[in-house]
Amino acid sequence: MEKISKQVQMACSECRIICGCLGEDLKKRVPSEFFDFLNKNSLPGYVPNFDLSQPIEKQKLLPETSALISAMYLKYLCDNDEERLKFAGLLK
Numbered sequence: 614m615e616k617i618s619k620q621v622q623m624a625c626s627e628c629r630i631i632c633g634c635l636g637e638d639l640k641k642r643v644p645s646e647f648f649d650f651l652n653k654n655s656l657p658g659y660v661p662n663f664d665l666s667q668p669i670e671k672q673k674l675l676p677e678t679s680a681l682i683s684a685m686y687l688k689y690l691c692d693n694d695e696e697r698l699k700f701a702g703l704l705k
Contacts, residue, residue: 622656624677630661631669631682643689651681 617625629651632640663672674682683700691697 617654619656620675621677622654623659623661624675624681625651626655626659627661627663627674627678628681628685629655630663630665631678632685634665639690643685647685647689 629648632643632648632651635643669682687697687700691700
């Protein structure tokens with residue numbers, strides 16, 4: 614099994630905090646395997662410095678964190694293909 618880089622481990626830690634801010638209705642839409650992946654691969658001892666009173670757009674996220682959040686949103690939280698296409702267009 615390939616070792617996960619420190620950057621990806623840090624991103625998993627950041628994603629765990631962000632996912633913790635999701636409402637219960639959204640959390641239910643994300644498979645437990647995704648959360649298990651984040652928990653298993655988070656960097657022990659790394660505490661991201663987020664201001665949870667600010668929106669996610671104002672946070673300084675690692676590029677890997679943005680990628681994980683975007684993948685989660687596209688795969689599990691978008692309600693339909695139109696929403697996926699619109700979001701995917703924003704990523705370009």
